[in-house]
Amino acid sequence: MIDPRASIFGERLAKTGRVVAVSSGKGGVGKSMVATALALGLARQGFRVGLFDVDFTGPSTHIILGVSQDVQPKEDRGLVPAKVEGLCYMSLVYFIGNRPAPLRGVDVSNALIELLAVTQWGKLDFLIVDMPPGIGDAVLDLVRLVKKIEFLIITTPSLLAFEVVKKQAALLEELGMPIIGVVENMKQDNNSRVIEEQTKQLGLRYLSAVAFDPNIEKAIGDPAKLLDTALGEPIANLAKVLLGNKM
């Protein structure tokens, strides 16, 4: 008995330039916000961008983007992601709405494999993947199944969050996965260089700091405003890093 689905991944992502997994050690660091803003920022620059929410048990990019419940992927020899704010958008919420998805590891893997097998992304310059926090099933599966994946790590200034980033970076390096760099999100003390220094000690690039912005909550559900928050400038810099430094 052979599961045929994995054999088609190469074909499904053949026309995708780069696959960037936006990940974090811990939850609540603003990973989905950065992933969505990055996808929007790249799309506004004229790139063809996909956003894939793989945080199946805690999806939130649909809320950030303000995706209405009647938006659905189109059936055409698989599933063609709906266009949301110029992004090819795929999420499990199309199929579960507001219901919880109590999935164990094997179910997360199977759902991920299914969506990778049936989603017709078409031609993309970037596929931004909003990962679940940590180094569990989704990370291990994507590393195993998507050969050209690269990781962008999001942390807060908290040493607790960064401690898990260290573990994540160690694992990804052990697996030979490219790490684009680290973004420090929700920074409140502009003078602190702790995370920057520790990132460099790990041999990783410290890409940018995103200042804590209380107004960011007001941009949730209103993507036009998202790049006018403190995320705007760091995201523009991130886009430059992605465009200038092909890994």
Place this chain on the structure above:
Amino acid sequence: MHEWALAESILVSAQQIAEQEHLVSVSEVTIRVGELQQVEPPILRFALKQMRQGLLLGAKFRILKAKTTLKCRVCGATWLYSAKKLDKATAEAIHFVPEVAHSYIKCPKCGSPDFEIVNGRGVWLEDIKGVKRSD
């Protein structure tokens, strides 16, 4: 049609296996479809026939169905899945991603959504028959 995407993966996978097994042609491919995903065998067969190529050009496609057994991880109850009790939208959601069954189905005994899909989940390639290279 979702079946077309699955058919494409079956054909790519079967071609790869045939090459590994040093087959010069494939005569029959046996596919097992689990009830949970509600794949339509006539659509799947049509898609397979339309897209087949290479070693699979002359292949027959045998599509077998499998019942879906679910087992509650909390109370241990085992039951057979039936799409008949579900509304169309729910059945369609499960058709696209069978794991979303956990968002809609509960254990009939204790009401928990924490169950295992023991068998009959999706599409499996069960057997490939063909002619081997003579050397």
